Amino acid sequence: xxxKIIITPKKAVLDPQGKTVQNALAHMGYTAVTGVxxxxxxxxxxxPGTDCAAAEAALSExxxxxxSNPVIEDFKLExx
Amino acid sequence: MNFSVLQFPAxxxxxxxxxxxxxxxxxARMVWHKDNLPPGTxxxxxxxxxxxxxxxxxxxxxxxxPVMQSVRQFADKGGWVLGICNGFQVLTEAGLLPxxxxxxxxLQFHCEQVHLKTAAADTPFTRRIPADRPLRIxxxxxxxxxxxDEATLAELRANGQVLWQYCDSEGNVTDxxxxxxxxxxxxxxxxxxxxxxxxxxxxxxxCEALLGSEDGKWIFESLFEAGRExxxxxxx
Numbered sequence: 380x381x382x383k384i385i386i387t388p389k390k391a392v393l394d395p396q397g398k399t400v401q402n403a404l405a406h407m408g409y410t411a412v413t414g415v416x417x418x419x420x421x422x423x424x425x426x427p428g429t430d431c432a433a434a435e436a437a438l439s440e441x442x443x444x445x446x447s448n449p450v451i452e453d454f455k456l457e458x459x
Numbered sequence: 460m461n462f463s464v465l466q467f468p469a470x471x472x473x474x475x476x477x478x479x480x481x482x483x484x485x486x487a488r489m490v491w492h493k494d495n496l497p498p499g500t501x502x503x504x505x506x507x508x509x510x511x512x513x514x515x516x517x518x519x520x521x522x523x524x525p526v527m528q529s530v531r532q533f534a535d536k537g538g539w540v541l542g543i544c545n546g547f548q549v550l551t552e553a554g555l556l557p558x559x560x561x562x563x564x565x566l567q568f569h570c571e572q573v574h575l576k577t578a579a580a581d582t583p584f585t586r587r588i589p590a591d592r593p594l595r596i597x598x599x600x601x602x603x604x605x606x607x608d609e610a611t612l613a614e615l616r617a618n619g620q621v622l623w624q625y626c627d628s629e630g631n632v633t634d635x636x637x638x639x640x641x642x643x644x645x646x647x648x649x650x651x652x653x654x655x656x657x658x659x660x661x662x663x664x665x666c667e668a669l670l671g672s673e674d675g676k677w678i679f680e681s682l683f684e685a686g687r688e689x690x691x692x693x694x695x
């Protein structure tokens with residue numbers, strides 16, 4: 380079982396990396412691109428047979444407390 | 460006065476802080492991240508560097524280290540804590556200071572002298588700073604752009620928690636003098652209780668003429684003066 384956590388900068392926070400990549404894409408001719416936001420992807424391996432609901436609760440907490448900083452980031456958790 | 464200077468894996472300004480404090484005539488000892496603060500600690504310095512390799516986010520892992528639990532108790536009792544550069548990042552991650560430090564707006568690492576306007580003189584970190592001119596202190600960071608939401612910024616301003624702002628050599632707070640894009644040119648802040656402060660510039664690197672500036676010593680002198688007036692509240 381795996382958990383996938385996607386962390387993205389909050390829209391209100393300056394994202395110079397995303398902006399630079401957006402500008403580069405525009406230079407390359409990808410004119411339809413109107414925004415780029417660069418975040419992080421964390422893949423977590425879980426022991427076989429882990430209780431799905433318990434894992435979701437625990438990793439939501441870890442996502443909030445540690446893996447993301449709620450002042451500047453949002454995160455999404457997926458279990459599969 | 461007895462300073463405890465924390466040491467995380469990949470701290471690299473710990474020795475500088477110890478050197479500066481001892482040179483100014485006070486005691487400083489290094490405290491390993493797995494230990495607790497030693498008894499008799501009057502003030503804590505969370506030094507600069509790249510604690511835990513800056514993995515995940517700057518300061519994100521250091522905040523969970525055993526010594527930081529001890530620092531939190533020390534701060535809760537009113538003990539003085541100063542975070543410098545990475546130490547500032549650690550204190551925001553730990554929730555001991557509001558806001559966060561994000562990538563510099565130009566994506567570059569800045570290593571240069573800056574000027575700082577002291578915006579609040581009524582704290583143990585700023586009380587001795589001369590009011591007539593800005594401080595000249597170096598910065599060295601890639602993630603020093605201070606960010607907080609509007610409500611937090613309003614609260615910081617209302618409570619006089621903004622301690623230092625980037626300014627030009629005349630003391631004007633301008634966008635041009637802002638090296639990293641920090642909101643309101645914020646270089647350093649304190650908590651509501653005014654006993655925990657953090658700043659991105661390095662006062663410990665500006666305490667002797669040989670290094671180009673002695674202005675950083677005013678921040679330490681402020682703490683020394685505060686220490687003379689009151690025994691440490693937070694001694695464990």
